[in-house]
Amino acid sequence: MPLEDHGVRYFLIIQIKCRTLATLGALVIIFALALDPFFQQVVDYPLRWTFQGNTLVIHRVINYAPRAVTKIELSDVMDGDSAIFSVAAQFYYKNGTMPVPLGNGTRPDIPLSCLTSNCTWPTYQTLGVCSACSDISPLLEHARLDTRIEWLAELGAPGHEDTFPNGTVCGYFLNTTSSKPVLMSGYRINPNSPSPKEALIMRTVLMWSSPSRILRYGGSINFKHIRNPISDFLIVSTGNCSKGVYRNEVPSAQECVLSWCIKSIELSYYWGTYFEIEKSWFPYTTDDLSQTTPWETFKVARDGESGIKVVYNQDITISPQPDDGRHVTYGASNITALHTILVFDDIFSSIMTVANNWATPVIKSSLLTGGGSGIRRTPNFNSWLAPNNVTLHVEKLAIAITNVIRSSPKTTTSVFGMSFDGETCVSVRWDWLSLPLSLLFLGVAFSISTIMKSPREKEWVGIWKTSAVATFLYGER
Numbered sequence: 001m002p003l004e005d006h007g008v009r010y011f012l013i014i015q016i017k018c019r020t021l022a023t024l025g026a027l028v029i030i031f032a033l034a035l036d037p038f039f040q041q042v043v044d045y046p047l048r049w050t051f052q053g054n055t056l057v058i059h060r061v062i063n064y065a066p067r068a069v070t071k072i073e074l075s076d077v078m079d080g081d082s083a084i085f086s087v088a089a090q091f092y093y094k095n096g097t098m099p100v101p102l103g104n105g106t107r108p109d110i111p112l113s114c115l116t117s118n119c120t121w122p123t124y125q126t127l128g129v130c131s132a133c134s135d136i137s138p139l140l141e142h143a144r145l146d147t148r149i150e151w152l153a154e155l156g157a158p159g160h161e162d163t164f165p166n167g168t169v170c171g172y173f174l175n176t177t178s179s180k181p182v183l184m185s186g187y188r189i190n191p192n193s194p195s196p197k198e199a200l201i202m203r204t205v206l207m208w209s210s211p212s213r214i215l216r217y218g219g220s221i222n223f224k225h226i227r228n229p230i231s232d233f234l235i236v237s238t239g240n241c242s243k244g245v246y247r248n249e250v251p252s253a254q255e256c257v258l259s260w261c262i263k264s265i266e267l268s269y270y271w272g273t274y275f276e277i278e279k280s281w282f283p284y285t286t287d288d289l290s291q292t293t294p295w296e297t298f299k300v301a302r303d304g305e306s307g308i309k310v311v312y313n314q315d316i317t318i319s320p321q322p323d324d325g326r327h328v329t330y331g332a333s334n335i336t337a338l339h340t341i342l343v344f345d346d347i348f349s350s351i352m353t354v355a356n357n358w359a360t361p362v363i364k365s366s367l368l369t370g371g372g373s374g375i376r377r378t379p380n381f382n383s384w385l386a387p388n389n390v391t392l393h394v395e396k397l398a399i400a401i402t403n404v405i406r407s408s409p410k411t412t413t414s415v416f417g418m419s420f421d422g423e424t425c426v427s428v429r430w431d432w433l434s435l436p437l438s439l440l441f442l443g444v445a446f447s448i449s450t451i452m453k454s455p456r457e458k459e460w461v462g463i464w465k466t467s468a469v470a471t472f473l474y475g476e477r
Contacts, residue, residue, distance in 0.1 A: 021453060024446045031439055041432040049118055049420035058112055058267070059412030060126035064332040066408045081339045083404050085346070091397040092347045093363070095383050108276075109403040114269040114419065121417035123266045123279055125320065127330045128402035129230065130261035130281050133391040134222040136234065137253045140172040140184060147181060149188060151200050153353045153362050153376065171200065172236070172251055175217070184236035185251040199245040201361060202237040202352035202385055207255075210345045213295035213310065223257040227286040228294055228314055228337065230258040231344035239386040241361065242354040252386035256394045258344065260284045260337075262320045262330050263402060278399075282320035294334070312338035352382065 066081065090097050097109070150164045171186010187199040208215050220232050238244040238251040262282040268275045294314035316331040332340075350365035363377045383393045406412065 021446070021449055024442065024449070028439055028442050028446055031435065035436055035439070038432050038435045042429055044427040044429055045424055046427055047422045048425050050423050052116055052419040052421050057414045057416060058121050059110070059406060060124050060415055061405050061408065061411050062127060062328060062330050062413055064127055064405050064408065064411050065336055066410060081336075081343055083408070084340060084401055085343045087400045087404050088343055088347055088397065091383070091393065091400065092350075092365070093377055093379055095381055096393070096396050097400050108269070108274040109400070110406045111409075112269065112274070116419045116421045117271055118420040118422070119269040119417055120420075121267055121415055123264055124415045125262050125264050125282075125328070125330075126402075126406055127318070127332070128261055128263040128281070128405060129258055129398045130263070130283060131256065131258050131394045131398035132223065132226075133254045133256040133394055135253065136221060136255050137250070139174060139221070140236070140251065140253055141174075142172050142248065143181075144168065144170040144189075145173065145181060147183070149183075151183060151203065151351045151353065152188075152198055153351075153355075153364055170196075170248070171245065172253075174205075174234075184234075184253065185238045185245060187242075187245055195356075196246055198353055198355050199242045200351060200353050201241055201245050202235070202363075202382070204236075204348045204350050204384070205234045206345065206349050207232040207234070208295075210349060212308070213293070213297055215293070220257070221255050223255070223259075225285045225287075226257055226259045227284050228260070228316060230260065230337075230341055231348055232257045233344075233348040235348075235384055235390060237352075237385045241385070242357050242359075246357070252390070254390055256390065258394070258398055258401070260316050260318060260332070262318055282318065284316065284318050310338065312341070352385075 066083065087097060146166065146168050148164050149167050149169060152165075168189040168191065169183055169186050170189055172184050173181040173186075174184055175181050182205065183200060184203050184205075185200060188197040190197045205216070207217065207220055220226065220229070223229065223232060226232070232255070234253070234255050236251050236253040238249055240247075240249065244251075261284055264279040264281065266277045266279050294312055296311040296313055297308055300309045312334045314337075315334050316337050318330045319327065320330070347365060350363060352361055352363045354361045360378055361382070363379055363382070365375055365377075382388075384390060
């Protein structure tokens with residue numbers, strides 16, 4: 001309909017001030033302009049999830065026992081859990097494990113199958129690994145000392161101290177007043193040149209010696225309440241690599257611990273994307289801060305070879321408050337605990353050094369099993385160096401280890417979930433029919449009123465069929 005026709009109707013309504021029947025007809029035609037948008041909104045096609053069943057299974061771990069070992073022989077002494085080591089090494093030498101893309105999301109890090117578009121599981125508990133870190137910067141002291149230098153990259157592992165040179169070093173120490181101060185960040189001073197020599201830019205130190213298992217510095221500094229930790233270590237690093245060390249910048253120093261715990265987990269799988277939330281965790285703690293050590297070591301000899309046999313005497317048993325009213329004890333055997341601990345003996349007793357400002361940093365780790373001189377690597381990136389967030393990195397490491405434990409096929413129990421499938425439905429939104437129905441009734445009322453009024457005013461109503469007035473006023477269309 002031409003725009004000028006609508007303008008005439010607006011003008012008609014204003015001039016006659018809604019006092020004639022023509023006003024009703026004008027209103028019907030004006031509001032009819034909105035009929036199409038209202039009709040388009042009447043029908044909706046929502047996606048509704050319909051329950052498909054409780055056949056989905058996900059696994060949790062109550063007792064972790066990835067392999068059957070009934071006793072520890074000499075050949076087992078330094079044999080760590082290979083599955084955990086493969087993941088832990090990714091976090092030490094790289095930036096951790098990366099998610100694997102799958103469809104629109106990422107592949108879960110645990111065995112999971114969802115055959116529909118939406119799967120959910122109830123919150124459940126499982127054995128896992130938790131982490132915590134605490135600042136120990138006040139324990140470091142800056143000094144220049146003449147001492148034995150045991151951190152150079154070309155040196156052998158502990159046990160070859162007779163080959164370690166003496167020299168002058170400058171940097172930040174632990175136990176500066178003791179007979180054996182430990183350099184945590186610093187550099188070797190060249191007596192024949194003003195230029196410093198090799199620099200120590202990062203160091204991790206276990207809170208117990210390996211393999212003798214003698215506690216260092218009286219044991220844990222900030223985590224004495226953690227019972228039988230998997231690993232308790234100090235990590236000190238200086239930002240800006242060797243340049244920061246040579247400028248005597250204050251390093252970042254933390255004590256971190258990895259420990260057994262019970263995690264309450266809520267998870268779902270929605271349109272190819274995996275969601276997991278750790279709702280809470282129950283740590284493995286003790287009120288006895290003078291707890292006895294679970295370690296026993298003694299020398300053994302077999303087939304002409306000698307070594308140290310390490311025995312871990314205590315099982316891991318954790319009994320949290322039950323969520324469902326049933327008492328469940330989580331844990332692992334002493335042998336499983338030992339194999340897990342040995343993984344981090346290789347990793348968290350290491351150093352990172354650089355020969356000078358222009359050289360490439362080198363990490364030396366696995367001092368105990370690296371053939372007497374450790375394993376040297378040249379990393380492209382080191383997540384443990386300041387100013388990186390070490391606390392977050394250790395937390396991600398704990399989550400990754402928990403996923404390894406939850407993926408062990410021999411130790412898991414089933415948790416059943418619910419699956420849903422999407423169905424497209426037709427929904428009528430009746431409120432959008434208010435305008436069309438109102439116009440329908442108004443149109444009927446207008447037609448009936450016009451029919452009833454026309455006979456009474458027939459002398460005013462002309463016959464437009466043969467009249468030339470309409471053509472004269474509006475022209476041909």
